Amino acid sequence: MRSSTASSERAARAGSLPRLCRLLLPSALGLLAGCSTTSLDASVKKLFEPKRTPQQYMILAVSDSDADVRRQSVGKIAKSKQNDEEWAIKGYTAIALLESNSQTRCVAIRALVQTREPNAAQTCLKIVNFKDQPPQEVREPDALVMGEAVLGLATLSENDMPADKKDAVRAALLDRLAADADVHVRVAAARGLGFYPTDEVVKTLIAGLRDEHFAVVHEVESALVRLTGVTHDCNTLEWEAWYEANRAQLFAKAGQVPESRRPKYTNRWEKAGYNTRQYAEWLWPGPKKTN
DSSP: HHHHHHHHHHHHHHHHHHHHHHHHHHHHHHHHSSSHHHHHHHHHHHOOOOOOOOHHHHHHHHHOOOOOHHHHHHHHHHHHHHTHHHHHHHHHHHHHHSSSHHHHHHHHHHHHHTTOOOHHHHHHHHHTGGGGSSSSTTTTOOOOHHHHHHHHHHHHHHHTTTTTHHHHHHHHHHHHHHHHHHHHHHHHHHHHHOOOOOHHHHHHHHHTTTTTHHHHHHHHHHHHHHHOOOOTTOOOOHHHHHHHHSSTTTTTTTTTTGGSSOOOOOHHHHHHHHHHHHHHHHHHHOOOOOO
16 A cells, blocks of 8 residues: 555656756746847856866967956956966966957056056056157057056056165156146156155146046045145145245155045944034034134
């Protein structure tokens, strides 16, 4: 009796499988229909693609016909443990100088800068000063690449700029802030100049406060604060008056942070309390303050 009951149960379960398949099949087909052929191909390719070494990625980065593959390959190398090996640095340099695709070139510049190698500053300088280089050695950069190169110089200027490159880098940053048509390039140049305490830099930064884009003005003010230890809240006239009055001691307060620019909190709990108070004041502003 038990045997016949078990057999009946197995038969019922077996018979339910086709029904279950029929119920699930439309859903599965719907999911597949929602995926494009391109995305399906990419997913399958990624699933079965063999793991490559950083050296193999470098070969792809300099030889593959697909710009996306070249860009992704440079990114893979930059994230690997071999990102600062000599062969990797040489590869980044060649790509940064000569690659035809702007995004791939930018990734290579960023990867090179993160190594903090002396060659990084030289490569960025070559790109910024491309007009002084043979065209077969440096491809003319577009605004995107120029911005990345100038940002690289700004980043390296903070701690890792070789002494023999500082004068050339300062001159390049001064030129980009004063004359470049792209706002992102000027922002990066202003940031970098904040690490070069000279009279010429301060004058150029004060002139930069008249820039039509506030992003540049804000970065210029931050650079001036970093250099001088004082702030005039982006007021060009006040900065010009201060410059004339303090020309003999422009950097006497360098390293200090003006009271108005100090953070209102020192840890995450104080930050949470500050944000809560700001939100409460926004919800319930109360009576207006009078001077």
